[in-house]
Amino acid sequence: MNFHTRKWIKPEDLNPNGTLxxxxxxxxxxxxxxxxAIIQLENTRTVTKYMSEINFRSSARKGDIIEIGIEVVKFGSSSLTLACEVRNKMTREVIITIDTIIMVSLDENGKPKPHGKTQVEYVKDRLAD
Known part of the structure; x- marks a missing residue:
């Protein structure tokens, strides 16, 4: 799982219980x-189709730093299936897991568009030297 994004939990992110x-x-x-998904599929017309069960395993409080991890599960013909884990950056305690997030590449008419991808690509590898 690659953790790219970090968020600092601020007062405006809290519920009445004082947690995220x-x-x-x-x-x-x-x-x-x-x-x-947009970066992997090279299509800005990519949308969320499905999220599986969301498992809240712990909470975060004001001042905590969390990180969001995404991992590719599989490539479909017009979709990309991801898994997600969010954890506390400092303690590494898992906050939430989502086993399946399906993102779909669309054409200009809003219909699923085949993307031709079969494996994870990195932007740096797409650029010519």
Whole structure:
């Protein structure tokens, strides 16, 4: 699992219990999955199709630093399936896991578009020397 994004938990991110609001965390995860898929599939018209069960395993509090990890599970013809784990950066305690997030590449008419990808690519490898 690659952890690319870190977030600092601020007062506006908290629920009435003083812990990280789950909706805010899911917003961050959805954005991270979209950015990852857009870069992998080289298509800005990539959308979230499905998220599996969301397992909240622990919470985060104001001042905590969390990191969002994304991993490719498989490539479909027009989709990319990801897994996600969020953990506390300092303690490494897992906050949430999502086994399946399906992102779909769309054409200009909003229909699934085959992407032709079969493995993870890195932007640096796409650039000519």
């Amino acid at each position: 609001f789950g909706g805010r965390l899911l917003e961050w995860i959805d954005e991270e999955a979209a950015l990852y």
